[in-house]
Amino acid sequence: MSSTIEAQVLQPYKYGxxxxxxxxxxxxxxxxxxxxxxxxxxxxxxxxLAWRLKAYRHWLTMAEPTWANVKYPPIDYxxxxxxxxxxxQKKLDSLDEADPRLLETFEKLGIPISEQKRLTGxxxxxxxxxxxxxxxxxxxxxxxxxxxxxxxxxxxxxxDLIERYLGTVVPYTDNYxxxxxxxxxxDGSFAYVPKGVRCPMELSTYFRINASSTGQFERTLIIAxxxxxxxxxEGCSAPMRDENQLHAAxxxxxxxxxxxxxxxxxxxxxxxxxxxKGGIYNFVTKRGKCAGVNSKISWxxxxxxSAITWKYPGCILQGDNSVGEFYSVAVTNNYQQADTGTKMIxxxxxxxxxIVSKGISAGHGQNTYRGLVKIMKxxxxxxxxxxxxxxLIGDQCGAxxxxxxxxxxxxATMEHEASTSKIGEDQIFYCKQRGxxxxxxxxxxxxxxxxxxxxxxxxxxxxxxxNLLGISLEGSVG
Amino acid sequence: xxxxxxxxxxxxxxxxxxxxxxxVRAGEVHAIMGxxxxxxxxxxxxxxxxxxxxxxxxxxxxxxxxxxxLAPEExxxxxxxxxxxxxxxxxxxxxxxxLRSALNAIRRQRGLEELDPVDFLAVxxxxxxxxxxxxxxxxRPVNDGFSGGEKKRNEILQMAVLxxxLAVxxxTDSGLDIDALKTVAGAVNKxxxxxxxxxxxxxxxxxxxxxxxxxxxxxxxxxxxxxxxxELAHELEARGYDWTREPAAVEA
Numbered sequence: 001m002s003s004t005i006e007a008q009v010l011q012p013y014k015y016g017x018x019x020x021x022x023x024x025x026x027x028x029x030x031x032x033x034x035x036x037x038x039x040x041x042x043x044x045x046x047x048x049l050a051w052r053l054k055a056y057r058h059w060l061t062m063a064e065p066t067w068a069n070v071k072y073p074p075i076d077y078x079x080x081x082x083x084x085x086x087x088x089q090k091k092l093d094s095l096d097e098a099d100p101r102l103l104e105t106f107e108k109l110g111i112p113i114s115e116q117k118r119l120t121g122x123x124x125x126x127x128x129x130x131x132x133x134x135x136x137x138x139x140x141x142x143x144x145x146x147x148x149x150x151x152x153x154x155x156x157x158x159x160d161l162i163e164r165y166l167g168t169v170v171p172y173t174d175n176y177x178x179x180x181x182x183x184x185x186x187d188g189s190f191a192y193v194p195k196g197v198r199c200p201m202e203l204s205t206y207f208r209i210n211a212s213s214t215g216q217f218e219r220t221l222i223i224a225x226x227x228x229x230x231x232x233x234e235g236c237s238a239p240m241r242d243e244n245q246l247h248a249a250x251x252x253x254x255x256x257x258x259x260x261x262x263x264x265x266x267x268x269x270x271x272x273x274x275x276x277k278g279g280i281y282n283f284v285t286k287r288g289k290c291a292g293v294n295s296k297i298s299w300x301x302x303x304x305x306s307a308i309t310w311k312y313p314g315c316i317l318q319g320d321n322s323v324g325e326f327y328s329v330a331v332t333n334n335y336q337q338a339d340t341g342t343k344m345i346x347x348x349x350x351x352x353x354x355i356v357s358k359g360i361s362a363g364h365g366q367n368t369y370r371g372l373v374k375i376m377k378x379x380x381x382x383x384x385x386x387x388x389x390x391x392l393i394g395d396q397c398g399a400x401x402x403x404x405x406x407x408x409x410x411x412a413t414m415e416h417e418a419s420t421s422k423i424g425e426d427q428i429f430y431c432k433q434r435g436x437x438x439x440x441x442x443x444x445x446x447x448x449x450x451x452x453x454x455x456x457x458x459x460x461x462x463x464x465x466x467n468l469l470g471i472s473l474e475g476s477v478g
Numbered sequence: 479x480x481x482x483x484x485x486x487x488x489x490x491x492x493x494x495x496x497x498x499x500x501x502v503r504a505g506e507v508h509a510i511m512g513x514x515x516x517x518x519x520x521x522x523x524x525x526x527x528x529x530x531x532x533x534x535x536x537x538x539x540x541x542x543x544x545x546x547x548l549a550p551e552e553x554x555x556x557x558x559x560x561x562x563x564x565x566x567x568x569x570x571x572x573x574x575x576x577l578r579s580a581l582n583a584i585r586r587q588r589g590l591e592e593l594d595p596v597d598f599l600a601v602x603x604x605x606x607x608x609x610x611x612x613x614x615x616x617x618r619p620v621n622d623g624f625s626g627g628e629k630k631r632n633e634i635l636q637m638a639v640l641x642x643x644l645a646v647x648x649x650t651d652s653g654l655d656i657d658a659l660k661t662v663a664g665a666v667n668k669x670x671x672x673x674x675x676x677x678x679x680x681x682x683x684x685x686x687x688x689x690x691x692x693x694x695x696x697x698x699x700x701x702x703x704x705x706x707x708x709e710l711a712h713e714l715e716a717r718g719y720d721w722t723r724e725p726a727a728v729e730a
Contacts, residue, residue, distance in 0.1 A: 425529065425530070427566050427568060429526075429528055429529065429550060429566075430562065430565070430566035431568075431580075432527075432549070432550040432554065433526050433527075433550055433551075433553075433554050433559075433560050434576070434580035434583075434636065434640065435551055435555045435581075435583035435584045435587070435640070436580060436583055437551055437583070438551075440579065444568065444575075445568055445571070447570070447571070448571035448619065450570070451570035451571075
């Protein structure tokens, strides 16, 4: 019986193909020359190289963290390629001049970027291995004063903004993987929404790892100036390979006074095969700073891929009355491991945070929620609500919860709820007795379990999340 | 409609039903009564196809088909409905969505078009009106946070919408106060038609004050030890179950 349920959750990985394209790669391994080479390839200003080298030197003094509830063999950082870009002859005037194999790759992934087939209402930055290959709707957005481009373009075209904000939320000293990223990051997305502007479309980045033996180290920086609003989506996938590939990204968000940033992720890196061979190590640092009063940052993530996920999107609630939210669905199947959660740091008065975490474990999957709610003395009247629910499918998997609470303000209000449930034979039988198939029953139950998170997703992503979990969202998300 | 012949079934090697024979025709209401542990609920679960029970001998023919050869969802789509003694909770899924999905699964089987949410509301409205209930349960998650009475009422509401040919009510009266009992029984009576049949499984006679059975069967130790008309229920109420097991009583 439980095998029927598992078969449902265990859908074959549909994005595992490899694109055969000539790549510009650099020798494997990491040293200062490699970092200089990456910086030179990007045509970066001096301040960027200096920052990378500082980060690298700091990284050398650090040790890989071992506190996460995940197990993997040691990573050989000298066996990884830190740069790989599809070869392109010259700067393109139009996307339609791009290598058709690249356009085809993104089309196959359901992310059409060619001029004729663009998704309406969504601007896409497509990142292939180490470089951004296309950003759609740049001109349309520029008319509103919005900058949305590849990170490397931003470094060249808007060095003032980069210099002002880079590393201000996640400094390179933050943790081992953030330091590594700062040293070697190759591309990513940059968005700036000016004062009082409501971004008229969803901004999104699609990350694709293609080359073997290569890590992907992207960096995303989003700034919403006073009173601005932006909703940003992030998706990703990778070929099926026997090797483990490292993905160590950094995302920084800055919301000024009265600004709102909504950041949604559907993470679908290759999870490895049914025996735990291969898959992506997804070691990511994401953090937002609610810098101004009444600002708001909301993280929504649906994590279904990766062999190992290590990720804690958090919010620094500095501005008075600022709001941080974290909505998460994490699925671990086969031998996948996830240690994920959030950090909410309350500094400003009357700051408010909401955490809703849904972990689904199947097969031999191990799912850990790890969250920190820290309320500083200055955060008078701060409030937090946390809800952590775990669902087990089968009896070989595990669910773990580590909520850390650190309250230094006597006027704070904390609420924490947690539950663990199992998809039971009785639930399935009840649904079947009403005429539903086992597949529909499982989708309905899982879907109902994730409802509070799915309803936070923008429409486009709700559909992708539905496809990923093989579930129908229709009607039950309201 | 339903022919049960020499049905033996049990759980984990322990035999609970030891040769049940029962015939139910369209338009009839049968009451299955008996003391705790007599096998009443097992019979209901076996008819619905619960995977926890194993049928070791006998046959069940429903509308000319081998019922035991059908998967639980196929039985449901063919018109077999079980009102659960302990209805199951499904968090985050609204009753309306659940019920529409179920109705559409059954409609597909019957070659009918599936209903969109708007059409479904119209059907729901009509059914609710027929049994005189409101739609207060529909936008709540399936049985989640329902009181005992609401859960039982929800089962009958599902029955009203899904329009089964054969409904098996497993201890639907347990845990109901007298007002709730009347409400539920009233709805069941309104759903009676010449082309459907109902099997009411109950420990107590009091439900039968409101749902009048055509036949009453007494189950003991996995067998039907006595059958009769509605007056048998009153006799059981007055005399208890013990006398039915005495051989003399069976012959009488």
